[in-house]
Amino acid sequence: MDYTNLDPQTAKAYYKRGNAKYDANDYAGAIADYNKAIELDPQDAYAYDNRGSAKYLLNDCAGAIADYNKAIELDPQNVGAYNNRGNAKYDLNDYAGAMADFDHVIELDPQYPNAYICRASARYDLNDYAGAIADYNKALELDPQDAGAYFARGNAKYNLKDYAGAITDYDKAIKLAPQDKEYYNNRGNAKQGLKDYAGAIADYDKAIKLDPKYTNAYNNRGNAKKDLKDFVGAIADYDKAIELDPKNKVYYYNRGISKKNLGDYAGAIADYNKVIELDPEYARAYNSRGFFKYNLKDYEGAIADYDKAIELDPQDADTYDNRGVAKKNLGDYAGALADYNKAIELDPQYADAYNNRGIVKKNLGDYAGSLADYNKAIELDPECAEAYNNRGLAKKDLKDYAGAMADYNKAIELFPQYTRVYDNLIELYEELNQPALAEEILRLKQKNCPDK
Numbered sequence: 001m002d003y004t005n006l007d008p009q010t011a012k013a014y015y016k017r018g019n020a021k022y023d024a025n026d027y028a029g030a031i032a033d034y035n036k037a038i039e040l041d042p043q044d045a046y047a048y049d050n051r052g053s054a055k056y057l058l059n060d061c062a063g064a065i066a067d068y069n070k071a072i073e074l075d076p077q078n079v080g081a082y083n084n085r086g087n088a089k090y091d092l093n094d095y096a097g098a099m100a101d102f103d104h105v106i107e108l109d110p111q112y113p114n115a116y117i118c119r120a121s122a123r124y125d126l127n128d129y130a131g132a133i134a135d136y137n138k139a140l141e142l143d144p145q146d147a148g149a150y151f152a153r154g155n156a157k158y159n160l161k162d163y164a165g166a167i168t169d170y171d172k173a174i175k176l177a178p179q180d181k182e183y184y185n186n187r188g189n190a191k192q193g194l195k196d197y198a199g200a201i202a203d204y205d206k207a208i209k210l211d212p213k214y215t216n217a218y219n220n221r222g223n224a225k226k227d228l229k230d231f232v233g234a235i236a237d238y239d240k241a242i243e244l245d246p247k248n249k250v251y252y253y254n255r256g257i258s259k260k261n262l263g264d265y266a267g268a269i270a271d272y273n274k275v276i277e278l279d280p281e282y283a284r285a286y287n288s289r290g291f292f293k294y295n296l297k298d299y300e301g302a303i304a305d306y307d308k309a310i311e312l313d314p315q316d317a318d319t320y321d322n323r324g325v326a327k328k329n330l331g332d333y334a335g336a337l338a339d340y341n342k343a344i345e346l347d348p349q350y351a352d353a354y355n356n357r358g359i360v361k362k363n364l365g366d367y368a369g370s371l372a373d374y375n376k377a378i379e380l381d382p383e384c385a386e387a388y389n390n391r392g393l394a395k396k397d398l399k400d401y402a403g404a405m406a407d408y409n410k411a412i413e414l415f416p417q418y419t420r421v422y423d424n425l426i427e428l429y430e431e432l433n434q435p436a437l438a439e440e441i442l443r444l445k446q447k448n449c450p451d452k
Contacts, residue, residue, distance in 0.1 A: 011041035018050065027054040045075035053084055061088040079109045086118055095122045113142040117149055120156075129156040147176035151183055158186065163193035181210040185217050192224055200224045215245045222254060231258040249278040253285060256292075265292045283313035287322060294326050302326040317347035321356060328360055336360045351381035358390055362397070370394045385415035389424065396428060404428060416448040 018033030034051035037044060052067030068085035071078055086101030102119035105112055120135035136153035140146060154169030170187035177183065188203030204221035207214055222237030238255035245251065256271035272289035275282055290305030306323035309316065324339030340357035343350055358373030374391035377384060392407035408425040411418055422445035429438035 009040065011037040011044060011047070014040065015044065015047050015050075018047075018054075022050065022054055027057050030054045031058075043074060045071040045078055045081070048074065049078060049081045049084065052081070052088070056084065056088055056091075061092050064088045065092075077108060079105050079112060079115075082108070083112070083115055083118065086115075086122075090118065090122055090125075095126050098122045111142060113139045113146070113149075116142070117146075117152070120152065124152070124156055124159075127159075129159045132156045133160075145176060147173045147180070147183075150176070151180075151186070154190070155186060158190050158193070161193065163190045166190040167194075179210060181207040181214050181217065184210070185214070185220060188217075188220055188224070192220075192227065195227075197224045197228045213244055215241045215248065215251070218244070219248075219251050219254060222258070226254070226258050226261070229261075231261045234258040235262075247278060249275045249282060249285070252278070253288070256288065260292060260295075265295050268292045269296075281312055283309045283316065283319070286312070287316065287319045290319075290326070291322060294322070294329075297329075299326045299330050303330075315346060317343040317350055317353065320346070321350065321353045324353075324356055324360070328356070328363070333360050333363050337364070349380055351377045351384060351387070354380065355384065355387045355390060358387075358394065362390075362394055367394055367397045371398065383414055385411040385418050385421070388414065389418065389421045392421070392424060396424075401428065401432060412444075412448075419445065419449045422449070 014033045014037035018030045018037060021027075021030040021033060031051055031054045034047050034054065037047045038051070041047070048067045048071040052064040052071065055061075055067060056064035065085055065088045068081045068088065071081040072085070075081070082101045082105045086098040086105070089095075089101060090098040099119055099122045102115045102122065105115035106119070109115070116135040116139035120132040120139065123129075123131040123135065133153055133156045136149050136156065139149045140153070143149070150169045150173040154166040154173065157163075157166040157169060167187055167190045170183055170190060173180070173183045174187065184203045184207040188200040188207070191197075191200035191203060201221055201224050204217045204224065207217040208221070211217075218237045218241040222234040222241070225231075225234040225237060235255055235258050238251050238258065241248065241251040242255070252271045252274045256268040256275070259265075259267040259271060269289055269292045272285050272292065275285040276289070279285070286305045286309035290302040290309065293299075293305060294302040303323055303326045306319050306326065309319045310323070313319070320339045320343040324336040324343065327333075327336040327339060337357065337360050340353050340360065343353040344357070347353070354373045354377040358370045358377065361367075361370040361373060371391065371394040374387050374394055377387040378391065381387065388407045388411040392404040392411065395401075395403040395407060405425065405428065408421050408428070411421040412425075415421075422441055426438045426441050426445075429435070429441065
């Protein structure tokens with residue numbers, strides 16, 4: 001209906017036609033009518049508010065905020081204008097400003113559920129998951145049939161690693177809206193967090209059934225299969241995700257991991273080459289590609305990748321540790337030592353870095369320093385068989401033969417298939433002229449490592 005036929009000089013007619021155009025998704029046309037309504041009646045707060053909403057839907061957040069400001073100036077009790085302005089500020093990443101507006105909405109109308117949901121979203125993006133949950137709790141108290149609020153609260157709980165609580169919320173969301181693929185997908189993620197990989201796969205299956213082109217579900221199902229060591233099945237899912245979205249670096253990255261687990265290092269490198277092509281600033285891809293090059297004994301190529309990863313992310317302890325291992329294999333013990341020192345500086349709880357530094361110190365003849373590092377590695381990770389083996393070697397060098405034997409035996413207890421430690425213990429018994437004990441360890445090795 002053309003409301004201006006009623007009276008072209010009446011602001012209300014343009015306002016009403018603007019609303020009709022807005023409802024028909026003609027936001028530009030709506031703005032034109034709101035402009036005329038405001039020209040005829042510049043004191044109409046609702047015309048500014050609605051024009052702001054039309055601008056917001058055309059992604060003109062700054063223009064929307066200007067209109068909401070005017071609506072609030074004209075009507076300081078306009079709850080909708082504060083809430084709308086908060087949403088526009090949120091989209092401009094002004095989370096503090098957005099929360100201030102949502103706070104004001106709640107102050108004006110404590111029974112307005114959308115304000116709690118919007119404030120929860122801002123808190124969520126500021127990583128205040130507990131605060132977000134508190135707001136979702138209030139929103140659900142006001143509207144217990146809001147599936148989206150259950151879903152969002154589940155996401156916040158997931159980020160706090162409350163996987164069981166998240167699943168409860170996702171269950172409720174699915175009961176209220178059983179056709180939403182994201183609800184199943186995220187419930188699958190929470191089940192993965194609880195190591196219920198079969199349950200997770202069932203949820204991803206459902207998400208894919210609802211939307212056969214849902215790439216994220218294929219990727220996540222691939223991750224669950226990978227955790228079940230079904231690397232072939234995982235790769236098939238990553239292949240499908242890549243087929244549907246060939247520009248997503250994460251899918252190539254994850255496929256590379258499964259290829260590595262199948263021993264296909266060349267294929268893994270090809271995937272990480274693609275990741276780097278898609279995002280040359282992705283430090284993790286260089287670190288991972290360096291690891292695969294290392295396994296192919298391309299130590300210099302590995303170091304070049306680790307160098308790039310460190311350039312992009314100089315705070316990643318793993319990359320320094322990995323580069324140290326590559327340098328050690330090239331005989332650059334001083335360089336390796338410097339990298340391990342840096343890894344430990346960045347992460348003083350990094351057991352593997354202490355273990356690796358201990359190896360280099362031993363190679364440099366610093367047996368006492370080596371022993372101290374192995375002690376620290378074992379303190380941080382008492383289940384690390386390699387650290388016990390290495391400490392046994394250090395104790396042997398210091399002629400603490402009883403201590404060496406104890407460490408070798410502990411390594412065997414932790415990892416009965418660890419062939420090298422049997423060899424070290426046999427060698428020690430032979431050096432101590434105890435052939436019967438050496439023979440006993442050899443038989444134990446043959447029993448536990450029949451193919452070695």
